[in-house]
Amino acid sequence: MHRTGGQLITDVLVQQGVDRIFGVPGESFLAVLDALVDTAQIEFIATKHEGAASFMADADGKLTGRPGIVLVTRGPGASNAYAGVHVAYQDSTPLIMMVGLIGRADEEREAFQEFDLKAIFGTQTKWTAVINDASRIPELLTRAFQVAVSGRPGPVVIGLPEDMLRDVVEAKTLPARVRPVQASPAASQVSEIATVLSKAKTPLVIVGGETWDEQSCDDLAKFASMWHLPVACSFRSQDRLSALHASYVGDAGLGINPALAKRIRDADVLLVLGARLGDCTTSGYTLLDVPVAQQKVLHVHPDANEIGRVYAPELGICSGMKQALQALVELDAPQVTETWVEWAQVARDDYLKWSTPNKTSHGPVNLAAVMEYLNENLPDDAILTNGAGNYTVWVHRFYKHRRYRTQVAPTSGTMGYGLPAAIAASLRHPDRLSICFAGDGCFQMTLQELATAQQFGARVIVILVNNGMYGTIRMHQEKTYPGRVSGTDIVNPDFGKLAEAYGIFTSKVEKTDQFSAAFDAVVASGKSGIIEVITDPEDLTPRFSLSELRASAK
Structure with a gap:
């Protein structure tokens, strides 16, 4: 069977479970729009601005854990959509933006709306690529899904020359739907977390980032209860633990409760699960000393490159949150001290007053x-x-x-x-x-x-x-x-x-x-x-x- 490049694009999207694309129609990807006419599984949401389309795709990626999909045209269309790519990058949201490009024969002529895709997006994505051969669409677009959801999730930008989308090639077997690849903590690392926490007097947990799901949030709630741990959520990650939970002590973000800020400074151990420890969560890098914090920092994050980026941890563990919490919830809780229990209770009381x-x-x-x-x-x-x-x-x-x-x-x-x-x-x-x-x-x-x-x-x-x-x-x-x-x-x-x-x-x-x-x-x-x-x-x-x-x- 033979398919156009545009048809292969929709074939791969269906194979990967995509049911919605956000974008503004553009002449550079008419072949994809044409293929969508025969693809009942996918709805194209025509927005009024490409920036809004990329925001919608980012939100969809957050809500599903699968890449939000945005489709825009070259030059001004892609530039308008840049804001959503930046959001997805800093928020660790899985997102794939496909950009219609000029025809391959016109490259390097400053043709109508020509721009350098890799130069513009290369520093704000996990991967930016151009598909110049329609026969490679299944390979490269499937790779985009794998990159977007694995490790620390994030955005991928794929360029689609408009003439490539019209090329007719032989369709091959499509790769299976990708599954996120996440590391798991070693048993010795989980044991070290337990050892360090057990010796603490004033421990505190900071949670955030991506790779969570309902089960990992449930495991967090159980782990916090078993260990009597106060838990703060990083900036705009407040739904990782119910605010009604006895361990919830507020959000470490902009407008932080001064009492919580002091508590983070005064903690002797910080167990950081998924959060990047960026400037919003650390009040402009003031709650912890850079690069060596006074607190013992145990940093669990799905991206090994994020561990030690600003703060050198006592222990760094590369792991997804589902894998980490599954291991932590199985730990036997220690006999916590009266000081520890009082520390956690006062933190909760401070939050209740603040909120x-x-x-x-x-x-x-x-x-x-x-x-x-x-x-x-x-x-x-x-x-x-x-x-x-x-x-x-x-x-x-x-x-x-x-x-x-x-x-x-x-x-x-x-x-x-x-x-x-x-x-x-x-x-x-x-x-x-x-x-x-x-x-x-x-x-x-x-x-x-x-x-x-x-x-x-x-x-x-x-x-x-x-x-x-x-x-x-x-x-x-x-x-x-x-x-x-x-x-x-x-x-x-x-x-x-x-x-x-x-x-x-x-x-x-x-x-x-x-x-x-x-x-x-x-x-x-x-x-x-x-x-x-x-x-x-x-x-x-x-x-x-x-x-x-x-x-x-x-």
């Missing part, structure tokens, strides 16, 4: 009270997404995740991510509530994707926090140049009319007690909706007001 919504705000809307309502009324499996901005501090501090994969957010701090991610979440799990948190600046980067949600039947609820400024940058501005505002004000459209134009539910909240009725109404409507929450610019974070920050900076 109890405060009642103070400078305006008529208190975001902490909004989060309290959502804690009490959202189902455990509701998926919360967000982009970047100070509004996220309220979500991370006060919302209590109870199940794995209910938090989908970029550790790379990317604005505009929340809405596309919520759309991908709704398409993947149409039976679950998909809640997007966005600031007014964040939302306007990708709000056009409301049309995508409507076209493809996604149902999302946007909680739009509107304070009329780029709040995070204003915060940094006031710290460094108090009272000298430049570039951080926003003049917003009428979001209600905008929602109506897209044919979705809309409501405005100007007082805290209006939120419950607005939220219940959008849920009851069965539609997507925007709940615009007007907040006071003074409320920069739950801890700092604008005027207080300005005064302290003088």
